[in-house]
């Protein structure tokens with residue numbers, strides 16, 4: 001057996017970290033060890049005949065970086081391997097990835113069932129733009145399987161969710177949603193941004209497609225935007241078709257940051273999860289009304305999360321007594337954490353969802369989703385956990 005075949009077989013059975021570090025390590029003729037960045041918009045041909053053959057697809061090979069780029073391809077191969085999907089298609093951002101999925105699989109007259117608790121821009125894109133082209137959307141509670149089932153119509157083509165939800169960490173039963181989708185001959189699309197392939201593989205649970213905002217944990221250091229879709233080859237070919245003609249492709253430089261990000265994703269996720277668990281447990285003994293973290297045994301989604309995730313993630317939220325005034329006082333009293341709504345960074349972030357990420361929601365929508373005025377969300381970073389607890393202690397002291 002040649003070494004390349006041997007490596008391919010070893011990788012097929014390898015763990016997530018090995019896949020992330022060793023997949024798609026094709027070298028150029030320079031024999032570099034680390035992955036090079038191919039900053040090129042186009043590719044040259046030896047002859048007019050060669051150009052014609054590549055353009056027609058008769059000969060495989062690169063033509064133009066809106067279609068293919070070696071650095072971008074390496075990122076896609078690694079992510080697909082980690083998610084256990086046949087193929088991946090990357091995008092300029094998480095939103096571009098979700099847009100490409102909707103463009104590829106929906107048309108006028110189709111119906112989509114979506115969880116109420118998805119990322120804000122996702123619902124804006126659906127309701128403001130896709131609705132304009134005649135696609136219909138119904139929103140249901142993430143954890144209410146009966147509501148998902150009841151929302152199915154003859155024209156339902158897609159179910160869309162995120163799990164765990166932001167910021168209250170509700171957990172979706174992905175296998176049960178996949179079953180509802182299959183019965184309706186629809187696709188289940190899961191936004192796996194909060195768990196990453198290290199903690200959860202929705203495809204193995206029956207989901208048809210996985211979307212990512214690679215901007216968050218996959219980059220891991222808050223440096224760039226990126227996104228991706230993972231699924232079977234036939235579905236990904238449809239997404240690639242959208243990407244090639246519409247053009248929200250990932251830049252080679254960002255692909256390089258992201259593929260290097262994947263190499264450290266497992267150790268980073270383990271550290272995020274360990275600190276988040278410590279903080280969630282510590283918060284329970286403080287002046288709080290509630291702590292939302294699926295790693296706590298009394299959380300409603302704990303058992304389900306234990307079944308379908310390998311750990312509980314890096315986002316913790318909690319409710320302080322005294323509403324918005326109190327929450328703002330708390331946030332302003334911290335000095336280490338960054339006041340920003342972003343997440344998935346080495347730097348811990350702290351935010352007040354009711355007046356930022358969910359500020360445009362109506363009071364009723366916020367109440368239904370558990371986004372109370374006293375709710376504070378932290379996306380636990382990679383600092384020493386004792387220092388984060390000291391910073392939160394400053395917050396509690398200000399109440």
Ligand SMILES: *Cc1c(COP(=O)(O)O)cnc(C)c1O
Nearest residue numbers: 093094095119193213215225226
């Ligand atoms: C940030 C985010 C997105 C959007 O990703 P961008 O890279 O900012 O476009 C989508 N889904 C979830 C869950 C997110 O957190």
